[in-house]
Amino acid sequence: MHQLADVLFQRGSQLAADFDLTRKLADVLSPLGLSSHRATQLAAALIAFLAVNILVGFVAASAVFFIWVERKVAGRIQDRLGPTRVGGKFGWLQTIADGVKLLVKEDIIPASADHVLFRLGPYIAFCGAFAAFLALPFGDGVVAFQMNIAVFYMLAVMSTEVFGIILAGYGSGSKWSLFGGMREAAQMVSYEVPMAICVLVPVIVAGSMDLTAIANRQAGGFWNWMIFNDPFTFCAFWTYFTCGTASCKRAPFDLAEAESELVAGFHTEYSGLRWSFFFMAEYGAMFAVSGIAVLLFLGGWNAGVFPGRTIALLGPILGNVVNVVVFVLKGWVLVFVMMWVRWTLPRLRIDQVMMTCLKYLLPISCALLLGVSMWQLMVHPQVRQVFKYLAAGGSVLATLLFTWRSAVSNQEPMGVVSDLWRHEGETSPRPTTGATN
Amino acid sequence: MHALLFWVLAVIVGVCAIGVVVTQNIVRSATWLLFTLAGTAGLFFLLGADFVGATQLLVYVGGTLVLVVFGVMLTAQGPFINLKTSAVEWAVTTVVGFLLFGVLAVTLWSWHPEEQRRRQAMDRALVELSADPANPPATADIQKFIADHYGITIDKDQVELYRSVLAANANPLQTMNSAVLGESMLGLKQATPVSTLSGVNARNVPKRTQMAYLLPFEIVSVHLLVVLIGAAYLARAKRRRGAVVP
Numbered sequence: 001m002h003q004l005a006d007v008l009f010q011r012g013s014q015l016a017a018d019f020d021l022t023r024k025l026a027d028v029l030s031p032l033g034l035s036s037h038r039a040t041q042l043a044a045a046l047i048a049f050l051a052v053n054i055l056v057g058f059v060a061a062s063a064v065f066f067i068w069v070e071r072k073v074a075g076r077i078q079d080r081l082g083p084t085r086v087g088g089k090f091g092w093l094q095t096i097a098d099g100v101k102l103l104v105k106e107d108i109i110p111a112s113a114d115h116v117l118f119r120l121g122p123y124i125a126f127c128g129a130f131a132a133f134l135a136l137p138f139g140d141g142v143v144a145f146q147m148n149i150a151v152f153y154m155l156a157v158m159s160t161e162v163f164g165i166i167l168a169g170y171g172s173g174s175k176w177s178l179f180g181g182m183r184e185a186a187q188m189v190s191y192e193v194p195m196a197i198c199v200l201v202p203v204i205v206a207g208s209m210d211l212t213a214i215a216n217r218q219a220g221g222f223w224n225w226m227i228f229n230d231p232f233t234f235c236a237f238w239t240y241f242t243c244g245t246a247s248c249k250r251a252p253f254d255l256a257e258a259e260s261e262l263v264a265g266f267h268t269e270y271s272g273l274r275w276s277f278f279f280m281a282e283y284g285a286m287f288a289v290s291g292i293a294v295l296l297f298l299g300g301w302n303a304g305v306f307p308g309r310t311i312a313l314l315g316p317i318l319g320n321v322v323n324v325v326v327f328v329l330k331g332w333v334l335v336f337v338m339m340w341v342r343w344t345l346p347r348l349r350i351d352q353v354m355m356t357c358l359k360y361l362l363p364i365s366c367a368l369l370l371g372v373s374m375w376q377l378m379v380h381p382q383v384r385q386v387f388k389y390l391a392a393g394g395s396v397l398a399t400l401l402f403t404w405r406s407a408v409s410n411q412e413p414m415g416v417v418s419d420l421w422r423h424e425g426e427t428s429p430r431p432t433t434g435a436t437n
Numbered sequence: 438m439h440a441l442l443f444w445v446l447a448v449i450v451g452v453c454a455i456g457v458v459v460t461q462n463i464v465r466s467a468t469w470l471l472f473t474l475a476g477t478a479g480l481f482f483l484l485g486a487d488f489v490g491a492t493q494l495l496v497y498v499g500g501t502l503v504l505v506v507f508g509v510m511l512t513a514q515g516p517f518i519n520l521k522t523s524a525v526e527w528a529v530t531t532v533v534g535f536l537l538f539g540v541l542a543v544t545l546w547s548w549h550p551e552e553q554r555r556r557q558a559m560d561r562a563l564v565e566l567s568a569d570p571a572n573p574p575a576t577a578d579i580q581k582f583i584a585d586h587y588g589i590t591i592d593k594d595q596v597e598l599y600r601s602v603l604a605a606n607a608n609p610l611q612t613m614n615s616a617v618l619g620e621s622m623l624g625l626k627q628a629t630p631v632s633t634l635s636g637v638n639a640r641n642v643p644k645r646t647q648m649a650y651l652l653p654f655e656i657v658s659v660h661l662l663v664v665l666i667g668a669a670y671l672a673r674a675k676r677r678r679g680a681v682v683p
Contacts, residue, residue: 114464148616153487156491159494160494
């Protein structure tokens, strides 16, 4: 068995040696006097180390950026400016200042806390959120480890984050933390089920769990995107996004972190750098969930305006750069939508959170799964072909209509849908500020 | 490299498994179990069984362990928070543990000893003779190598069969994937190529390679669901008889 595995690994590293990078690195290392076998292994290990470091850097830099964006978005939605002092007019360095403050804060551990578990919680949460990035492709072939069960692996690894929350809640030795941790864990675990079922919907259409293959299938114009493929994947996107928001513990599902309810939930007793680990985990998970949504539904790294695959059109270097930039921007847009929703909608109670999952989202996702299977099997292929153009065109028209109506009218908004049918001179029934009616 | 990773993971799994048993705090015991299960998932990934590794993480860590910790944390009272094992219990459990280990080891290493030795010989021959990937060693060379080093004579078609099996599994990244699992569940493809565990030589297996696992899998899943619902029903909070309704 041992020798067989050795043979398999040899063949595997021979395959890796076919890729130029490993072989070039092995050639560079060969003056060290290693055999070619060992040099290839060392090269593979170094490349793995490099890939992991790039991913850690990306996650950390994203977290820094997202915290700034969150504060600015929160400010603007609440009709104020957000940070404007640190680092220039827009407060660019606010997050760095926050980070420095967290680093120099006193590391307080409550006396009744379980010391080992209290310390362990943030790291497990962060590892669960980060390990998912190993299988997330940023571009065509730009992936740390290409798996053909990529999306399944990502969902599985993100489910280990729950344990970090539980340990944090229990290990803090405080009843607020325990309640928050339990509620949080129940919420995250419950929302994994409709999330996984919604992920299955585009996987059924694409026939593969490999995120690279699913995204490559959406090359070309934006009508190829999976979200326009059939009505069931369209609904699956919104359902998946809701479940993903809930599993990231973001509002409106953030009861466990709410100040008015549970002080701060499972991270009440955490201060300083340990607290920031939880938030890196949260922003990392947000980007991972958004990344999966982008790859499965929104065309991945395809910009939707090129007539084919970007690498084929623009060459390997420029094509890869464009792919990565497009993917990261799309991911950031979805994270921005999560933040937008957080600061707009009121919070749900914990029983409402669980009811939404079990009574609404779960049956909806099961119905979508059934629907997409029926669509693939029983609907005429011509209808399936035509539907995506209709859906894409319809979505573009609807977006233009909303934008035009809200841009053209300078009256006070009544509500998105009612605005479309507003007559001349009709005002909202709410009293306007400062006006006496 | 492969050996190093294996030993690191094996040590992690072993030490954490011992930790599960040794600690006195029950929640810490569950945490040790987390690392044991995660280490086992790592071993699956090392073997190239990505699907099984991910399933291990999803089901065991994300599901079973969370459930265990919920149950333990919310119901641990009195004697269960601080577990102290007496010396007698230590003695008995150590003996039973070693006995179980012995049974497993003997079963694994003595099943079809000839077949094991033949496979070992062929693996060794392939490792030693495959210096040049573009030039695979000839069957006659392999037979000679095995005869020289192990004293076993293997006939030509057995070597051919084994090599075709290896060639099919040459790149675990491409062949050990979920499509193979799905096809073997439906009975279309054989997932374990040289299966002699049941005593049937792979060459003598009829066309429809092995039973389709899908139906038994579904039956077991429904069975589990029934068990879960039954357990939830049994553990429900019972209304007291004659309770005052406001």
